[in-house]
């Protein structure tokens with residue numbers, strides 16, 4: 104920053120800016136917010152507004168840009184959306200009372216995690232700021248959504264799980280201690296700091312005693328025991344620091360944050376970020392929208408509070424069957440009572456975002472319209488509560504919140520606030536007539552004055568005989584008389600000329616000045632009085648914040664549970680039996696999203712049964728396009744739905760609770776992070792193998808595909824064995840593969856079972872039946888699928904010839920290997936034989952397996968060159984697989 108000419112105003116600006124070095128300072132000057140220096144440069148670019156300078160002719164002009172104060176919110180929101188923080192600096196003194204410079208102060212800092220203007224917030228998402236601190240025992244995390252008052256904390260043992268937890272909660276902003284990076288492992292594992300706007304607090308703000316004191320002071324309690332965090336020192340430190348950060352930014356107490364909720368990762372079904380994305384729970388993986396994601400099928404809520412809760416439930420399914428069944432009971436009641444459910448949903452449609460309205464009211468950001476919306480919402484409660492109490496038994500759908508219809512608050516708002524209140528709170532027009540006697544009197548005067556102006560105008564017209572005479576008002580002259588130029592000859596002598604326009608002259612008179620004092624006084628008094636009354640109403644509503652919270656909470660649950668009932672009813676879902684057993688049994692199950700996307704075509708239901716005895720690892724083969732990926736995902740989605748408390752798309756379902764779901768599907772590139780597709784695939788597989796338990800469900804779609812066929816097959820084989828033998832009992836796994844060799848695992852591993860997805864061949868055409876049937880398959884139908892994809896007929900013909908040759912030699916080899924092993928020969932030998940044929944056969948097999956459809960020309964070239972190498976230089980079987988097979992003997 105070059106040394107500017109330091110006027111008192113610039114000095115004031117610089118001293119305030121010094122306190123907010125990392126924010127863009129919106130500096131209020133009259134009707135504008137101005138930005139200077141680097142802030143102006145950054146903001147003008149980000150907002151696409153003109154960059155000017157304050158003192159253009161100076162050798163050192165100060166760059167500057169500005170936005171009108173009445174539309175500032177939109178500009179702030181746009182900056183915040185782009186990751187900036189904005190400090191709003193207002194004039195906190197009446198300019199007419201200021202001796203010299205008007206006093207200015209930062210009244211609020213708006214950050215990505217602390218956006219309060221509802222118009223710029225996603226109604227279906229919480230808007231969390233997250234604070235993280237590392238220490239002995241792991242990482243403490245706190246999440247605060249100031250727009251709703253939600254405050255959640257947890258403590259996890261490793262930075263890796265902290266990272267996953269942050270991704271799952273999805274905050275918009277991160278707060279870290281200054282020295283966070285000194286813990287290199289945490290910094291490396293929690294890469295989220297690179298992806299989110301991050302603020303720093305001094306390390307002392309994360310200290311034990313200080314954070315504890317801050318929490319005690321805020322919640323006005325003597326201990327933290329009531330919140331269940333007394334034994335979670337790291338969570339406490341994160342929570343205290345975060346509270347401090349948010350209070351600092353708001354420049355006030357945040358009284359609507361009334362409690363902390365502690366939670367633990369092991370209370371919930373673990374779904375890592377990767378799996379959540381692969382399974383498209385919240386977002387379509389291709390374009391990031393909700394369309395095509397599970398949430399779009401389930402989220403039929405009608406309130407913002409319900410939508411947020413639905414998204415939370417989907418990200419945090421439970422593992423305690425008792426609590427899950429409590430939710431299922433409620434959904435069942437809602438499903439069965441269609442008429443009541445519809446009536447409840449109709450009433451809910453009239454309910455605005457009470458949670459956010461409550462927060463805005465508490466923070467002094469609410470306007471007349473907000474209160475009117477709150478009032479309108481509260482009016483629904485008596486009818487809604489009565490419906491719930493009369494019809495539902497589930498405690499989740501009624502409970503003691505239904506004893507409070509908040510009629511007093513609804514009545515207060517109804518009597519006081521006009522539905523057509525303006526957006527500003529200092530312009531009047533908010534309070535209904537009849538609410539306050541004094542206001543009515545002043546208002547009557549102000550309205551009378553309008554009549555008086557008309558009278559005055561008529562009187563002057565008559566006195567002067569000037570027909571075009573008008574009495575007008577502007578801010579510069581106050582009231583004046585305007586006479587068009589061609590009639591000014593006959594003006595009376597006591598008219599004092601004030602201004603000459605092109606077509607008219609403007610005058611004032613003593614009488615007019617007197618009148619003005621009376622008029623302006625009345626209007627000013629009315630507006631001031633309205634503001635006063637408004638803040639009193641706001642204070643009274645704030646006094647009821649706990650009751651409002653209770654009502655909002657129940658509304659969110661009722662909305663979610665009736666929405667799930669509605670979805671279950673309309674989509675033909677069944678209630679799953681959820682217990683602590685080890686069976687996953689989905690009869691006639693469907694994929695909840697794919698079935699919606701097959702217009703006019705029927706989704707073929709499938710039976711998926713898994714247990715820990717003889718069907719623990721389902722080895723699923725089948726041609727491309729048959730529906731392998733679909734059936735895998737469908738199983739995972741049904742488990743997630745059941746454990747969040749939803750009915751599932753099946754005729755009958757038993758879900759023994761799963762503790763973690765892992766998926767390794769598709770080839771999601773992480774090239775931006777410098778990792779190859781195969782590297783990512785292996786990292787994901789490693790993560791699965793290192794974290795599974797007996798209660799987990801593992802979904803592996805074509806693992807080992809990203810490397811050479813032999814490495815891939817060997818890895819897939821070994822992974823399947825590992826999961827089968829995991830701590831002697833194994834892990835439930837669905838394994839979709841094009842490696843038909845893997846079906847041989849059933850010969851040696853009792854809990855593996857082969858399935859395939861059936862197809863019919865008809866006149867050399869392939870018909871996809873999409874049904875999962877027992878048994879392996881050794882046909883790929885790759886060529887038929889290639890034809891469907893439009894590969895030229897000559898290429899198809901040629902590949903058939905090649906395939907025939909390969910198959911002939913394969914038959915001969917199998918006959919040979921059967922003979923070589925003899926009847927009572929060791930099974931593993933046979934497996935080994937089929938695994939390691941001659942170099943020529945290897946090449947032919949590889950050719951057969953090539954999925955030309957999904958290959959780039961370059962990949963095809965690479966495979967060809969690899970095959971050529973193998974034929975030229977015959978090699979032995981990969982040493983590691985041989986060793987593995989020997990180990991087992």
Ligand SMILES: Nc1ncnc2c1ncn2[C@@H]1O[C@H](COP(=O)(O)OP(=O)(O)OP(=O)(O)O)[C@@H](O)[C@H]1O
Pocket residue numbers: 697701705706707708709725726727728729730731732733734873874
């Ligand atoms: N049960 C079903 N009923 C009707 N259509 C289905 C069914 N399962 C899958 N499909 C349809 O088949 C298409 C292919 O399914 P999917 O991607 O699961 O096949 P795949 O076997 O995994 O293929 P690839 O091996 O090429 O990845 C889907 O887009 C879907 O439209």
